[in-house]
Amino acid sequence: MSLCKKCGNRLKDGALYCNKCGSKIETDLQIPDMSLKESLEFVKTLQAKYTEIKDLESEVGDCENKLSHPLVHGRTATDPFRYFWKFLLASGIAVVVCFVLWLATCVNFYSTFPWPEALTIFYAIIPPGIFIFGLIYSIRASRADYDGLVEHTNQELQDRADLRKKYRELESRLADCKSELMKLDSSIPEKYRNYHSMTKIKYLLESGKASDLESAITCLNK
Ligand SMILES: [Zn+2]
Numbered sequence: 001m002s003l004c005k006k007c008g009n010r011l012k013d014g015a016l017y018c019n020k021c022g023s024k025i026e027t028d029l030q031i032p033d034m035s036l037k038e039s040l041e042f043v044k045t046l047q048a049k050y051t052e053i054k055d056l057e058s059e060v061g062d063c064e065n066k067l068s069h070p071l072v073h074g075r076t077a078t079d080p081f082r083y084f085w086k087f088l089l090a091s092g093i094a095v096v097v098c099f100v101l102w103l104a105t106c107v108n109f110y111s112t113f114p115w116p117e118a119l120t121i122f123y124a125i126i127p128p129g130i131f132i133f134g135l136i137y138s139i140r141a142s143r144a145d146y147d148g149l150v151e152h153t154n155q156e157l158q159d160r161a162d163l164r165k166k167y168r169e170l171e172s173r174l175a176d177c178k179s180e181l182m183k184l185d186s187s188i189p190e191k192y193r194n195y196h197s198m199t200k201i202k203y204l205l206e207s208g209k210a211s212d213l214e215s216a217i218t219c220l221n222k
Pocket residue numbers: 004005006007008009018019020021022023
């Protein structure tokens with residue numbers, strides 16, 4: 001007994017067209033003779049393959065989606081003056097404050113303070129001190145920012161390279177899986193080459209409504 005390759009309908013001997021789906025019969029399908037146990041094993045194997053392919057396809061899609069996002073590195077260039085402005089402002093304020101204090105000192109204490117020159121020098125040192133401290137601090141901080149940016153960029157490029165590698169691996173695994181599946185399920189009608197039909201066939205076999213794969217497919221086709 002042979003079955004239509006497309007829909008699984010039983011074909012009359014020498015039929016040129018399937019009387020159910022109307023497809024032309026070039027090569028009819030011979031479902032391999034299998035015992036009930038073998039049929040069940042076969043169905044379970046196919047189910048596992050369909051699941052594996054579905055999972056791989058979703059992983060491949062995931063990778064494609066991630067790869068389609070542009071890289072963000074280089075967008076956040078560091079501003080070398082980011083820290084410096086604050087210190088420039090602070091030293092400006094210090095100039096004013098120290099000048100006022102110095103004037104006050106001149107008026108009130110100059111006559112009594114033992115080393116007035118020392119006070120003048122003290123007030124004169126504070127603003128440039130803040131300025132120099134700020135300059136050194138901002139250079140170091142900018143440098144750290146830059147190093148961080150370089151590291152971030154390298155990390156991103158590395159991640160992207162890893163992702164591409166993973167994508168290629170997944171794609172080749174998917175292709176292998178599909179060709180393995182083709183060897184397996186080419187012996188059953190196209191209509192039933194899916195997980196859902198396998199579940200139905202499994203039910204027919206397990207419940208005793210069909211004794212092997214061929215009779216299960218015939219049952220489904222009724
Ligand atoms: Zn048909």
